Amino acid sequence: MTIDPRLQSGLLPVEQARAQLLESVTPLRQTETLPLEQACGRVLAEPADAQVDLPPCDNSAMDGYALCGEGRQFTLVGKSLAGHPHSGNLQPGQCVRITTGAALPGGADRVVMQENADLDGETVLLQKEARIGEHIRRRGEDVGSGEQIVPAGRRLKVADIALLAAAGVSRVTVLRRLRAALLSVGDELKPLETPAAELGTGDIYDSNRIALKAALGELDIEVVDLGCQPDDPGQIRAAFEKARDSADIVITSGGVSVGEADYTRDVLEELGQLEMWRLAIKPGKPFTFGRLPRTEGVSYFFGLPGNPVSALVTLYQLVLPALEKLRGAGDDVVRFRGRARLLNPIRKSPGRLDFQRGYTYRDGDGLQVVETAGIQGSHILSGFSRANCFIVLPRESGNCDTGDWVTIEPFQKPLT
CATH class of the missing domain: 2.40.340.10 (MoeA, C-terminal, domain IV)
Incomplete structure (x- = not known):
């Protein structure tokens, strides 16, 4: 096979970079137990089991009449409402008025929807015979008591919360939230509060950090915002030490180079291990990944490109899969194409x-x-x-x- 020489440029394929990142990170293990209503979006650390059968009893799927036996004419002997079941057992030829979700009385073996029945005093006349089992929801047909209903590793969505609540699960054990430290480095970066008239030639607003903070907030990641640091080795080192010790990951954009006035790379190499990649991706060729050892474990460093679109593209395509694995949901993320x-x-x-x-x-x-x-x-x-x-x-x-x-x-x- 002939390979286009333009592809032999020493650039690392994106798929390979993503695979290397996923192989390099280890999921969190620390957990916390939360009330169910606070757990949406969190990753389940332990499987959740149903506390009751769903449905909890045989019940009606329709508003209508619960019938005992075959035929088209039945005697009405009562009613069964949600929360107020009929107390007696039905005999062949008897029926009760029933509402959706109401418990099926003993002896009832089918339900006819009200549109297919006519009431004449105490007599219910069917327009056509009902089949045995028709419009009945059987006890436990969804899940049974004690059955595992949501596995560990699932990032809980609204439907999971609905299932768990219906099955009587009030509290769940989840992985703790991921903590990410954000900081920017550069004398040219100015806070958004700076009036435009006060910007010097070449000054720009520190917009990437704000955008990354918004992105991580959307993902329910706890953000430690360390602001913008000047091009000073001492202040840069202090900021990265604080980031390393307070967060699971550290993210910057731009600033990891060999520039004369750029000390970020030197500081990071003193604190840990860095891998600098040139990726076969557009936009976003330069990318840095590193490990910053700390007292307990390691903090992972991601250095994104400085151009704003490049920073967001590489965050989305490379960093997010690693973050999902870190917080235990790596196998639960499907990206549609x-x-x-x-x-x-x-x-x-x-x-x-x-x-x-x-x-x-x-x-x-x-x-x-x-x-x-x-x-x-x-x-x-x-x-x-x-x-x-x-x-x-x-x-x-x-x-x-x-x-x-x-x-x-x-x-x-x-x-x-």
Whole structure:
């Protein structure tokens, strides 16, 4: 097989980088027990078992009449309401008025919905015979008491909470929340409170840290915000030591280089081990991963590119899978990809896996289509803001034409 020489550039494939990250991190083990209503989004550390049968008794799936035996004519002898069951047993030819969810009285073996029955005094006449077992929910047909209903490692969603609550589970043991420390380094970075008129030439707002903080907050990760540090070795070291000792992960964007006035790399190499990668990804070629040993265990370092779009793309494609594994939900995360027809041409050179920002929707004919969202520069945030998906262009691919089918990856948290 002939390999395009443009792909032999010494760049690390994204898939390999992601695999290396996942292999390098170890999930958290510390747990806490919470009331169920506080547990949505948390990762279950111990399996949860049903405390009761679901349903807890045979009950009606419809408003109508609970019948005993066959036939089309029955004598009405009472009623069974949710929370107020009929006390006696039915004999053949008898029935009771019953509401949805109400307990089935003894002797009842079928339910007819009220639209198929006519009441004449104490007599119920069926428009057609009901089948045995019709419209009956059997005790325990969903889950049985003592049955494991949610496994360990599941990130609890609303449907899980509903199931657990119905099954009588009031408290669950979950992994503790992941803690992430964020900091920026650079004399040119200024806080958002700085008036625009006071910005010097080359000064920029410290926007990446704010965006990363919002992203991690969307993922229910506890954030330790250490602000922006000047280009001073002592202050940088103190900030990273505090980050290392207070969080499971440390994230920065930009600043890990060999620049004359850039001390971040030297400090990090003194504190731990660094791996600096050049990735076959666009945007986001430079990426740093490291381990910062501490008294108990290790804190993981992720150095994202400085360009704002690059920082968010690498966070989403590389860091998030590692974070999911760290908090115990690595196998529970599925990222959807689909196909869409391109509405505009795209220029691309072979060499890097390209995550262009796009907007996808179904056209009037129901066809999934996608178009690029504005200029695709790694510093252009306005297009990213309008986008709702990535257009994923393989590393070896070149230009795309209008009408081509391309792969799309709709945004999920934290980019939604």
